[in-house]
Amino acid sequence: MKLHEYQAKEVFARYGLPVQTGTVIDRPDAVRGLSIQYPVVVKAQVLVGGRGKAGGVKLAKTPAEAEAHARAILGMDIKGERVGRVLVVPAADIEAEYYLAFVTDRAARRVAGIASAAGGVEIETVARESPEKIARLDVDPCLGVPSFVARGLGRRLGFSGTLLEEFTRIAAILYRLYWDEDADLAEINPLARVGGHLLCVDAKLVLDDNAAYRHRDLPPSEEMTPLEREAREHGLAYVELEGDIAVIGNGAGLVMSTLDLLAHFGGRAANFLDVGGGASEEGMQTAIELVQRKPGVRALFINIFGGITRCDDIARGIVKRPPRVPASIRLTGTNEVEAREILKTAGITAGIDPEEGARAAVALAKGAGGASGSAAKGGPR
Ligand code: GDP
Ligand code: MN
DSSP states (O other): OBOOHHHHHHHHHHTTOOBOOOEEESSGGGGGGOOOOSSEEEEEOOSSSOTTTTTOEEEESSHHHHHHHHHHHTTOEETTEEOOOEEEEEOOOEEEEEEEEEEEETTTTEEEEEEESSOSSOHHHHHHHOGGGEEEEEEOTTTOOOHHHHHHHHHHTTOOHHHHHHHHHHHHHHHHHHHHTTEEEEEEEEEEEETTEEEEOOOEEEEOGGGGGGOTTSOOOOOSOHHHHHHHHTTOEEEEOSSSEEEEESSHHHHHHHHHHHHHTTOOEEEEEEOOTTOOHHHHHHHHHHHHTSTTOOEEEEEEEESSSOHHHHHHHHHHSOOSSOEEEEEEETTHHHHHHHHHHTTOOOBSOHHHHHHHHHHHHHHOTTOOOOOSOOOOO
């Protein structure tokens, strides 16, 4: 789970890392109510990087200017994410920009410390164009990052004196934060020199979802789309993808192989919804309604293997909520004969073979030509 910059900075502050204290607002005119020292920086709060380059980070010398920036940034689309909030912080007078991060390195089976005197730009770019400017540290899990290790890293960046002491403290704390919060990534870019001191101008935290239960004090994830959140509320497992074929299946394994089948036949899933074992008639109706609401869905593929799930329940759900987009239905297993009868009364055919079903779904998506409204009658035989 990714945290917003302002959330990450709250965690940073709790650990004693130096950050600018600011305020989060969701309306441009809220700038007027802030008692803050100018100039300020207005920063889009989205869960993607490179906000600066995308125009989501702007300096303002006056409240009027800050309000204009907030108006421009709020509602902006940054890499597919709509900006709903901006962080307003006192601007730092930056003298130099560094990079510091701790990240899980699965290949090395270690936590890696990554630092560079070439901060402020994407670290991937530095790594590609001038790898010699990156200092790497394989953290010994038994030792962690004590001061002498952190100091060694700081020396490699060219720090000395007070700055070296500050860097040492920041690196040791950042590692402890990474460890204690079960992070996957804790990154400061830029770690800036301001008035001869170091300041965390940006903060990025990615936490390990598997450890979420140990951190109930942390904010809930905002990575889900509105439809994903709605599905979660109905107890349905729903994930959005990039393609145009909506997928409903039962069981994670069946759903995964359904996605593979679609890809094999040249199609792309728009999303998938796992109705799980023992899906009810009502659950099926909700599922059909939900997956079709994603913009750009051109066809629906329902792939059900009746075990605990009864195909007749599924069929009743389909008949009560006939898909609006062309649909391919494959179902087999418990009560499939009854299910086929139920579907037949509504003029809907359902196949048995998953490959045929997938191929039909891909054809429907390709042939739909943007036209909607055709009923779900074109399933495979
Ligand atoms: P990112 O682009 O999403 O990584 O957002 P950052 O918070 O890193 O901001 C992008 C860039 O804006 C930074 O690298 C800085 O160069 C600049 N910036 C951000 N905050 C300040 C600030 O307080 N003062 C100054 N002078 N520049 C800033
Ligand atoms: Mn940054």
